[in-house]
Ligand SMILES: Cc1cc2nc3c(=O)[nH]c(=O)nc-3n(C[C@H](O)[C@H](O)[C@H](O)COP(=O)(O)OP(=O)(O)OC[C@H]3O[C@@H](n4cnc5c(N)ncnc54)[C@H](O)[C@@H]3O)c2cc1C
């Protein structure tokens with residue numbers, strides 16, 4: 001006789017990962033519950049993608065309207081551009097409330113049970129709910145863990161949430177410091193440098209590794225550095241890390257050489273944003289009850305089907321997705337993982353294809369990429385015995401970018417010399433986050449640059465930068 005469960009599927013964590021999994025589960029006919037202990041929508045909706053993009057949209061307009069020489073080339077004059085910091089912050093807060101409401105209602109409308117509690121794996125197919133002082137066990141045929149992540153603060157850095165803070169507080173835009181130090185030149189560091197510089201703050205970026213934007217392709221990072229950092233008079237330290245940060249007025253930052261650990265300098269600034277990565281929120285999840293040990297840096301070990309692993313073995317009926325798995329800490333990657341997990345739960349074997357998942361930094365102009373950097377492609381080539389080629393095209397040769405008067409930018413395509421298969425595409429330039437998707441589809445379909453060179457792009461569009469790059473590869 002079949003066991004009767006309370007639910008077909010219980011999801012722990014209602015961030016974008018859990019939400020994406022729940023929507024797909026309902027469409028597959030699964031009776032689903034989602035457990036959330038904090039804010040519905042998780043990081044992305046409340047403290048991540050959504051409020052940060054609202055701040056970037058408003059501050060980007062301020063930058064554009066203050067750029068008198070650019071406006072003059074378009075025949076426009078705008079005197080006295082002013083902004084209201086609180087109104088910009090309100091725009092972000094209002095958007096958060098709206099999208100949080102939409103997300104919650106979408107779950108309710110589809111009949112997903114929303115359980116406000118801390119969820120823990122209590123055993124195979126069992127979840128313990130902690131609600132206030134009360135506990136309850138519910139059962140489910142399958143369980144998906146999507147507990148997400150929190151800001152990682154390195155040892156030696158003291159966060160007071162006022163003068164020294166993480167993105168959790170920065171997105172509130174409660175004040176605009178005259179001089180702000182940003183520790184880390186990854187996504188959060190870059191996006192907040194864009195926001196703060198547009199709104200008139202002086203910025204110092206401190207990056208522990210020898211180059212800024214270390215995870216981006218070198219050619220793209222170099223050009224982005226010129227436009228986003230050097231032209232904006234942002235001060236930078238590279239190969240230097242923040243050894244000790246003490247909140248107060250001023251904030252005191254002790255800098256040290258990353259290699260030798262020797263003291264380098266001390267900064268006294270008005271505020272400090274700590275943007276040094278994120279840590280999975282995987283403590284107190286009850287994984288020990290099913291014999292699962294967390295892997296390096298406390299991520300949940302999974303395979304490409306999203307099944308949780310105990311050593312090399314799949315743990316039956318237990319799946320994990322999102323930031324807590326440490327694969328790609330991106331909202332759309334979390335929900336894509338959720339869909340893959342549900343497909344496997346429904347008995348349709350499906351593996352994730354991380355290489356075709358795009359990423360973007362929403363600076364002005366934007367940076368986007370999909371697939372491998374040139375360095376990663378070279379490494380793969382030497383391991384597998386093929387050589388790679390690259391081709392580039394420039395926004396300054398693109399009619400639409402010229403018409404917009406925003407022709408700083410580059411597109412770079414990396415492909416196998418022998419087969420022409422596209423391995424990576426990187427873009428820095430106007431609307432790079434939108435243009436990248438055709439490259440993402442090309443990588444998903446393992447397409448060759450020779451075939452893509454015949455793809456017809458509408459004229460005049462920014463997408464023609466990719467058209468140009470593909471064609472340059474075959475001449
Ligand atoms: C400032 C910032 C900007 C960002 N911008 C972008 C962007 O532009 N594009 C992009 O793709 N990504 C962006 N990200 C990353 C994106 O927010 C994350 O990748 C995404 O939110 C991960 O989703 P998730 O579902 O894995 O986890 P989360 O969104 O963190 O959700 C997990 C949820 O689970 C809940 N939870 C945890 N444990 C339990 C438990 N035991 N019981 C009950 N509930 C629990 C938490 O309260 C939380 O609500 C940004 C992140 C930050 C910080």
Ligand SMILES: NC(=O)c1ccc[n+]([C@@H]2O[C@H](COP(=O)([O-])OP(=O)(O)OC[C@H]3O[C@@H](n4cnc5c(N)ncnc54)[C@H](O)[C@@H]3O)[C@@H](O)[C@H]2O)c1
Nearest residue numbers: 184185186187188189207208241242275276277329360361
């Ligand atoms: N647009 C987007 O998609 C977007 C936007 C924001 C955040 N995110 C996600 O959030 C995650 C976290 O973002 P993030 O920018 O905090 O992390 P990150 O990993 O992108 O960058 C952190 C940077 O900090 C540096 N660093 C670490 N410790 C340091 C120290 N003590 N001193 C100086 N430098 C130090 C690292 O070398 C690295 O360059 C990212 O992985 C990203 O996936 C995505």
